[in-house]
Amino acid sequence: MYRYIRFIVSKRTFYDAETNKELGKDYIKIDQSWIITARIHDYLFYVISTSLSNANKTKMPSDIHGPLQSDDDVVFILKNTTTDWRITMLAYEDWEKLHNYGISDVYCYDSLDLVKIPIQMTDGKPANPIIRKCNYELDNRAEEENGFDEHYMITETYRRTTPKTGEVFNQLAKVNFYRAYIIQLLQDGTKVMYCENKPGNWDF
Numbered sequence: 243m244y245r246y247i248r249f250i251v252s253k254r255t256f257y258d259a260e261t262n263k264e265l266g267k268d269y270i271k272i273d274q275s276w277i278i279t280a281r282i283h284d285y286l287f288y289v290i291s292t293s294l295s296n297a298n299k300t301k302m303p304s305d306i307h308g309p310l311q312s313d314d315d316v317v318f319i320l321k322n323t324t325t326d327w328r329i330t331m332l333a334y335e336d337w338e339k340l341h342n343y344g345i346s347d348v349y350c351y352d353s354l355d356l357v358k359i360p361i362q363m364t365d366g367k368p369a370n371p372i373i374r375k376c377n378y379e380l381d382n383r384a385e386e387e388n389g390f391d392e393h394y395m396i397t398e399t400y401r402r403t404t405p406k407t408g409e410v411f412n413q414l415a416k417v418n419f420y421r422a423y424i425i426q427l428l429q430d431g432t433k434v435m436y437c438e439n440k441p442g443n444w445d446f
Contacts, residue, residue: 244346245272245320248334251287251310254280259317259337275322276329287311291318295327307331321347339444345425346432350439356381357400357436359426365392370428372398376445377422377438379403400424402438420445 246259247270256265256278265272269279277292288308293301310316317337319330330348332340340348351357357378362369381401386394402422421444423437 243322247318249316251314252312276320291329293327295322298326344433345435347434349436352439353402359398361396363394363396370426372424373427374425376420377403378424
């Protein structure tokens with residue numbers, strides 16, 4: 243289950259990002275699953291998220307997001323499953339473009355990180371295939387042991403490539419930089435993105 247919560251720092255107000263409905267100022271409680279609060283410390287803005295889920299007791303339940311600037315406009319992707327929970331923060335303009343493209347969830351990585359993606363194979367075809375990527379290349383593919391011929395898992399590992407000419411990040415010409423990403427189509431028809439945790443533009 244996903245919820246998308248927008249926070250406009252200058253207003254210190256939370257909104258439902260999909261409906262633009264105001265949810266509260268400085269503090270909100272969502273679906274008996276999350277508490278999200280905005281705080282100022284040393285003249286800087288922070289958001290504290292706390293999960294009330296019992297799904298994964300090994301995780302620290304709270305996280306601090308920030309510092310945020312007074313003109314920041316961000317979206318928090320809240321995810322709850324029966325076994326885990328997670329929160330991701332994106333700039334609102336990034337979230338809006340990805341959401342309009344049909345992407346439900348985003349996993350962020352540093353440039354040197356390897357991205358490992360599990361893929362379910364059924365009758366020789368991926369049930370949750372990689373459908374698009376930019377500036378990532380396949381580094382390794384490993385098949386699980388003891389799988390069945392008609393039904394097994396593989397793990398694909400991707401490595402960040404060197405940007406092509408004209409794609410190098412430049413503060414004066416951000417349009418020339420294409421952020422690295424991988425998009426996977428899940429079995430329920432939703433899409434998830436694995437992407438580089440850097441500012442820049444998408445190539446779609």
